[in-house]
Amino acid sequence: xxxxxxxxxxxxxxxxxxxxxxxxxxxxxxxxxxxxxxxxxxxxxxxxxxxxxxxxxxxxxxxxxxxxxxxxxxxxxxxxxxxxxxxxxxxxxxxxxxxxxxxxxxxxxxxxxxxxxxxxxxxxxxxxxxxxxxxxxxxxxxxxxxxxxxxxxxxxxxxxxxxxxxxxxxxxxxxxxxxxxxxxxxxxxxxxxxxxxxxxxxxxxxxxxxxxxxxxxxxxxxxxxxxxxxxxxxxxxxxxxxxxxxxxxxxxxxxxxxxxxxxxxxxxxxxxxxxxxxxxxxxxxxxxxxxxxxxxxxxxxxxxxxxxxxxxxxxxxxxxxxxxxxxxxxxxxxxxxxxxxxxxxxxxxxxxxxxxxxxxxxxxxxxxxxxxxxxxxxxx
Numbered sequence: 115x116x117x118x119x120x121x122x123x124x125x126x127x128x129x130x131x132x133x134x135x136x137x138x139x140x141x142x143x144x145x146x147x148x149x150x151x152x153x154x155x156x157x158x159x160x161x162x163x164x165x166x167x168x169x170x171x172x173x174x175x176x177x178x179x180x181x182x183x184x185x186x187x188x189x190x191x192x193x194x195x196x197x198x199x200x201x202x203x204x205x206x207x208x209x210x211x212x213x214x215x216x217x218x219x220x221x222x223x224x225x226x227x228x229x230x231x232x233x234x235x236x237x238x239x240x241x242x243x244x245x246x247x248x249x250x251x252x253x254x255x256x257x258x259x260x261x262x263x264x265x266x267x268x269x270x271x272x273x274x275x276x277x278x279x280x281x282x283x284x285x286x287x288x289x290x291x292x293x294x295x296x297x298x299x300x301x302x303x304x305x306x307x308x309x310x311x312x313x314x315x316x317x318x319x320x321x322x323x324x325x326x327x328x329x330x331x332x333x334x335x336x337x338x339x340x341x342x343x344x345x346x347x348x349x350x351x352x353x354x355x356x357x358x359x360x361x362x363x364x365x366x367x368x369x370x371x372x373x374x375x376x377x378x379x380x381x382x383x384x385x386x387x388x389x390x391x392x393x394x395x396x397x398x399x400x401x402x403x404x405x406x407x408x409x410x411x412x413x414x415x416x417x418x419x420x421x422x423x424x425x426x427x428x429x430x431x432x433x434x435x436x437x438x439x440x441x442x443x444x445x446x447x448x449x450x451x452x453x454x455x456x457x458x459x460x461x462x463x464x465x466x467x468x469x470x471x472x473x474x475x476x477x478x479x480x481x482x483x484x485x486x487x488x489x490x491x492x493x494x
Contacts, residue, residue, distance in 0.1 A: 123158075123323055123347045125290045126261035128188050128216055130158045132368035133347025134336070134361065135293065135325060136354065138163050138192040138218065138265075139459070140493045141408070145183045146392035150385070151358045155365035157350075158190050163220050166195030166204035167488035176492040180213060188215035192265075194223070194490065195247070196233045197482040202250035209260050219251060219264040221280065224299035228490065230468040232483030235267050235299035238276035239473060241283060242480035248287045261290035265327070265349070268311055270467045271300040274474075277311060281319050291323035293349045302463025303352070313343035325349050331455045333360065333367035352459035356412025358385060376454055379417050380445025386413050390436050403431055416453020419443055 123133035134157040136143060141162070148159040161179070168176040182189045191214045195201040201219075208214045221244065223234030230236075237244050248264065255262050264284050269275040277294055284292045294315050296307040307328025316324040326339045327349035336348045354360045363373040377385075389409065393402035410427040423443060430436045470483055 121346070123291065123325075125158075125216060125263065125323075126259075128158070128261060130347065131156050132365055133325070134158070134364050134368070135347065135349045136160055136361075137327060137349045137351035138220070139351060139355075141405070142355065144179070144393075144396070144405075145181065145186065146389065146396045146402075147358075148186065149183055150389050150392060151354060151361050152186070154359050154362035157361050157364070158188065158216065159186070160190040160192050160216075160218055162493045163192050163194045163223070164204075165488060165490050165492045166193055166201045167197070167485065168490075168492050169193075169204045169207065170200055173492070179492050180208070182213075189213070190216040190218065192218040192220050193251070194220040194233065194488075194492075196231075196237060196243070196487040197485075198243075198246040198250035200488060201247050202254040205251045205254035205260075205262075209255055214260055217251065217255060217260055217262050218293075219248065219262065221264055221266040222295050222299075224267065224302050224467070226465075226468055229270065229299060230470065231487035231489075232470045232473060233487045233490070235270055235467070236469050236473065238266055238280040239270060239274065239469070240477050240479060241276070241279050242478050243482065244280060245283045245287060246480045248283055248289060252288045262288075263291045263293065264289055265293040265295065267295050268298045268301075268308065270469065271298050277315055278318050281315050281322070281324070285319050285322045289322070291325060291346070292319070293325040293327050295327040295349070295351075297328055299467045300464050302465055303460040304463030309339055309343055312339070312345050316344050316346075323347065327351065329353075331457075333363035333373045336364055337367050352457065355458040356382075356409060356415060357454070357458075358389070376449040378445060379419070379443055379447040382413055382417065383440045383443060383445065386410070386440065387433075387437060390430075390433060394433055399432060403433070403436070406430070406436075412458045415456050415458050416449045417447050418450060419447065 122129050122131035136159045138160045221237045228234035266280045268277050296311050312326040323346040325347045326345040331353045390406045393406050426439045
């Protein structure tokens, strides 16, 4: 690995070394999961998506989701919204109350309930609106204050790319870095990420840090992405589902070291129990274990444990029940060949993107799409 690949990522006063970012994922990147990943090494661990309007209006669930554990630093939060005034007010509150150290803006969500209202990946289709939102957020964060980054996709579909214009807006408005998920919204999570577009964006933006996102399943993928695209860091999403130790592998790879072998099932089980315990402590045992159930399949992906064990673990309701079930697993089982690359999380797509009526007819319109576009529950 060349020295260029070893540079830390600088976001204002925040040094991210190695230059690795945990992607915000709804229902996943809560405080317990972030803290679990953090134990494996340096990275920037971002919260679930927070809806600006819900935050400004005092929504109780959103207020809880904005909480960080006392040992979390830097405190990184992703903000979603479509109204510059509301987004600016949300940033002013978060910064003024000293609740965050870094803010990421969501302009990449491809969910139909988001794009059909003009939010997420639909916003860059209207660059004037995008610029107004970004300008309001950067101004509210302060000239020497909390760094603001933004995440977006290639575009809503292949024949309507927006990523280069979105990157230029970011550079013009003082954003600290951008992250490109190298898929279109129409593509969702299907097919392969088009890493060449990450390199194209980096070439277009010059000195502005560009992070690449998409298909980083193993540490070697991150090294390949940096080498192929010249990007300044990587954003890891589905690759760390059930694989929080990927961050240790990435730390080793970015230091020029060989990644350790995949853990035996006994080590995986220990992480599972740790994760469940953290969720139980944060949310309460019942809600915490219900949240944990979706993780069990991700942890077991690639390990030959059999369908019955998977079924039992996917229905656990207490820590005692979890420990009883995992006690019957063979701790010596190893990952099957290619198991690390078996996909976890979303696999849906491609699917046509629905936009508000007339959204493509007035692309220079900076008018927000309306309160309905922001009427989403924080987290997605």
